[in-house]
Amino acid sequence: MAEKLACKSLKLPHNKWVLFDGDCGLCHWAVRFISPKDRNKNFCFVPLNSSFGIQLLRERGLYLEEKSKNALPLNSVILIDPNKAYYIKSEAIIQILKLLPYWYYIGVLIQCVPSKISDFCYDYTAKNRTKWFGSKQSCNLSDFTENTCFKTNA
DSSP states (O other): OOOOEEEEOOOOOSEEEEEEEBBBHHHHHHHHHEEEHHHOOOOOETTTSSHHHHHHHHTTTTTOOOSSSSSSSSSEEEEEETEEEEEHHHHHHHHHHHTTTHHHHHHHHHHTOOOHHHHHHHHHHHHHHHHHHOSSSSOOGGGGGGGOEEOOOO
């Protein structure tokens, strides 16, 4: 299992931040899947390529400076639990599932799979996601349910 990584102190609400690719069809589907199941309102969603997403990544040393203006800072879903830890790739998916009612046991089941295998599956899906699920031209807030906590800029 991937080790959780310590976060730098940051004044954020108690919500956990889910950073996702705002241009990815699979990522948009995932936010629409998570949001209505998040009855306790644990999550706020932030596109990776938004100014606030980049700020969160930089504060944790995760922002990869790229020469291309259009390059995303990181090719992964990231779950940030403020002032505690952040999770990347399959570990982020596991932690998200464990916080959703009725999906906790699926998260625990996936957690039993060695991280090398679950991260390989994650990377393979990430590599093919736009081919399989398409892409979005931009992150449109109207695509998401109204109870979704969504942050796009600082």
